[in-house]
Amino acid sequence: MKNSDSIFADDVELIKDAEVLEEDYTPDKILCRDDALADFTDVLKPIYKGRPPQNAFLYGDTGVGKTAVTKYLRNKLVDDLERKNSNLPTDEQVTLNVIWINCENFTTGEHKTSSYQVAVGIVNRLREQGNRITGTGYAPQDVYDIMYSELDDLDGTILVVLDEVDKIGDDDTLLYELPRSRDMGYLEEVRVGVIGISNDYTFRKNLSPKVKDSLCETEIKFAPYDATELTQILSRRAELALYDSAYTKGIIDLVSSLAYKEASGSARRAIRLLRGSAEIAEGEGAEQIDETHVREADKKIEYGNIVESIADQDDEKLYILKGISHLDLVNKTPARTRTIHEAYSRVVRAYNEDGSKDPLTQRGMFNHLSKLVMFGFVNTIDRNKGASGGQWNEHEFSDDVDPGKVKEAYEGRGLDWKQIETRGVDR
Numbered sequence: 001m002k003n004s005d006s007i008f009a010d011d012v013e014l015i016k017d018a019e020v021l022e023e024d025y026t027p028d029k030i031l032c033r034d035d036a037l038a039d040f041t042d043v044l045k046p047i048y049k050g051r052p053p054q055n056a057f058l059y060g061d062t063g064v065g066k067t068a069v070t071k072y073l074r075n076k077l078v079d080d081l082e083r084k085n086s087n088l089p090t091d092e093q094v095t096l097n098v099i100w101i102n103c104e105n106f107t108t109g110e111h112k113t114s115s116y117q118v119a120v121g122i123v124n125r126l127r128e129q130g131n132r133i134t135g136t137g138y139a140p141q142d143v144y145d146i147m148y149s150e151l152d153d154l155d156g157t158i159l160v161v162l163d164e165v166d167k168i169g170d171d172d173t174l175l176y177e178l179p180r181s182r183d184m185g186y187l188e189e190v191r192v193g194v195i196g197i198s199n200d201y202t203f204r205k206n207l208s209p210k211v212k213d214s215l216c217e218t219e220i221k222f223a224p225y226d227a228t229e230l231t232q233i234l235s236r237r238a239e240l241a242l243y244d245s246a247y248t249k250g251i252i253d254l255v256s257s258l259a260y261k262e263a264s265g266s267a268r269r270a271i272r273l274l275r276g277s278a279e280i281a282e283g284e285g286a287e288q289i290d291e292t293h294v295r296e297a298d299k300k301i302e303y304g305n306i307v308e309s310i311a312d313q314d315d316e317k318l319y320i321l322k323g324i325s326h327l328d329l330v331n332k333t334p335a336r337t338r339t340i341h342e343a344y345s346r347v348v349r350a351y352n353e354d355g356s357k358d359p360l361t362q363r364g365m366f367n368h369l370s371k372l373v374m375f376g377f378v379n380t381i382d383r384n385k386g387a388s389g390g391q392w393n394e395h396e397f398s399d400d401v402d403p404g405k406v407k408e409a410y411e412g413r414g415l416d417w418k419q420i421e422t423r424g425v426d427r
């Protein structure tokens with residue numbers, strides 16, 4: 001029986017400031033990143049001094065502080081400039097405009113982000129509502145011209161931060177041109193510095209030499225955190241977010257070591273896990289987070305991650321996973337490739353009743369199935385009945401996947417979960 005009158009209240013509260021555990025919280029202190037902070041400060045120094053800005057490329061795995069460090073230094077630079085300007089006559093003051101663009105936000109459905117869409121994004125960031133431009137209908141050069149004219153209307157220095165810059169895909173015109181825009185004569189009044197942030201190593205490796213020359217003037221690497229570093233970061237967060245009695249040092253160590261092992265040193269994962277554990281403990285009316293709360297929160301996060309990565313697959317792979325789901329539900333897995341092909345074909349037809357899409361051939365489907373094996377969603381079993389019995393492969397879900405998760409992934413993609421007939425599928 002709860003003490004409170006409301007079903008929304010918990011008897012005990014362990015979280016004193018939930019904002020500190022939010023994704024977009026900018027920490028007041030950056031821990032364990034002295035080298036990156038020093039290198040990045042050097043990149044930004046010229047802006048403070050009113051000199052031409054530099055460009056930099058920040059890279060490292062997900063959740064290792066690239067965005068946090070950038071936001072932290074941006075805030076510091078803005079504050080310090082404000083202080084400096086307050087003692088200077090107007091004509092000697094340094095004006096800084098920061099434009100922060102997350103390139104991920106410009107990926108829609110099938111369409112990858114391109115330089116064009118990011119340029120549209122920059123224009124719209126600088127324009128009032130009602131005067132914004134659409135993402136289609138302009139020739140690319142027109143969009144770039146509009147962007148440069150909007151930028152040139154600003155004053156002083158412009159720092160363009162392109163977070164998740166790898167989402168820009170193959171069309172990297174902007175990454176080449178923007179850092180050189182003044183040299184190329186596109187801008188006369190202002191100077192632009194570009195900061196690219198990415199967790200995609202392949203993207204970095206494959207950047208064209210001319211982009212490497214301009215954008216990657218300075219490269220700053222963010223290595224994964226080790227368990228001790230995660231403990232430091234997490235202890236600071238816990239201090240601010242939780243009541244002292246809500247956790248022990250042992251719990252912080254456990255959360256850090258799980259995030260270290262399961263998410264290759266991601267501080268994001270560690271913070272999420274701490275938050276999940278606190279919420280589960282609160283829900284149970286516990287006075288303190290214990291190991292079972294952490295383990296349960298960990299399972300929940302893992303579950304969510306797998307559903308998310310299933311939902312990220314392309315249509316063919318989603319059809320195959322649904323085909324295997326229906327076979328699994330009637331105990332017909334492990335199944336031979338031809339059986340999976342039949343189930344997959346039924347799924348394709350069910351979702352494309354107008355005939356707009358035909359199933360791939362068995363060989364075509366097999367290429368996608370092999371990728372699903374490579375990604376760890378599906379296991380392959382080798383059947384070998386000796387010289388006379390023949391040899392073939394069978395497939396089933398790996399331990400991480402089940403029909404429930406595939407169904408949730410479909411729902412996450414806004415797709416109905418249609419019933420599929422499995423009778424006669426293995427003839």
Ligand SMILES: Nc1ncnc2c1ncn2[C@@H]1O[C@H](COP(=O)(O)OP(=O)(O)OP(=O)(O)O)[C@@H](O)[C@H]1O
Nearest residue numbers: 027030031033062063064065066067068199267268
């Ligand atoms: N050194 C640090 N000190 C304090 N908090 C940190 C530190 N590093 C990361 N964090 C926190 O961890 C979380 C993830 O960090 P951040 O968003 O900066 O990761 P990222 O490297 O930009 O990841 P992604 O590539 O996925 O965008 C944030 O809540 C951030 O505040």
